Amino acid sequence: MTLAIYPGSFDPITNGHLDVALRAAKLFDRLILAVYAGAGKPNALFSVAERVELARAALAHSDDPFASRIEFDIFSGLTVDYARTQGAATIVRGLRAVSDFEYEFKYAHMNEHLAPEIEVVCLMTSSRLSFISSSFIREVASLGGNVHGLVPLAVETALGTRFAPHRSTAPV
Numbered sequence: 001m002t003l004a005i006y007p008g009s010f011d012p013i014t015n016g017h018l019d020v021a022l023r024a025a026k027l028f029d030r031l032i033l034a035v036y037a038g039a040g041k042p043n044a045l046f047s048v049a050e051r052v053e054l055a056r057a058a059l060a061h062s063d064d065p066f067a068s069r070i071e072f073d074i075f076s077g078l079t080v081d082y083a084r085t086q087g088a089a090t091i092v093r094g095l096r097a098v099s100d101f102e103y104e105f106k107y108a109h110m111n112e113h114l115a116p117e118i119e120v121v122c123l124m125t126s127s128r129l130s131f132i133s134s135s136f137i138r139e140v141a142s143l144g145g146n147v148h149g150l151v152p153l154a155v156e157t158a159l160g161t162r163f164a165p166h167r168s169t170a171p172v
Helices: 015-027 048-060 079-086 098-114 134-142 153-166
Strands: 003-008 030-036 070-075 090-095 119-124
Touching: 003 015, 003 079, 015 030, 015 048, 015 070, 015 090, 015 119, 030 048, 030 079, 048 070, 048 153, 070 079, 079 090, 079 098, 090 098, 098 119, 134 153
Parallel strands: 003 030, 003 090, 030 070, 090 119
Antiparallel strands: none
């Protein structure tokens, strides 16, 4: 049985993340979408528990036959250490654009140094979703912009709730 880890902060999870997760689930028997809980995200918009719940909700009613292969977990520390504890032989990463390549290239080689037995597999995000990033979504939503179709409905609702108190209701 093949197991892969898809790590990330997922703050929040986007349709681009789901695209990569569902495509990876076709390649592996099991995929753990692992939400990072380390200190590297001190200004996270959503708590780790909220991020896991939003990811679960995003896939709960999926009609994709491979969605059932996706599990959810929380981790901290080195991704390769987490992968080892889970018995995973592969780490999945998503690439949106050329700008992601340099970072992922370095990430893959550092992981190769740390854990040569674990492969890093990069999947290209579908072109229609390649411009989406969590930070971009947070910024647009915080300014009252429309993120419909870019994030799962549960995330869209959570963003609306999170930012509603900060928006002015005065007429322009």
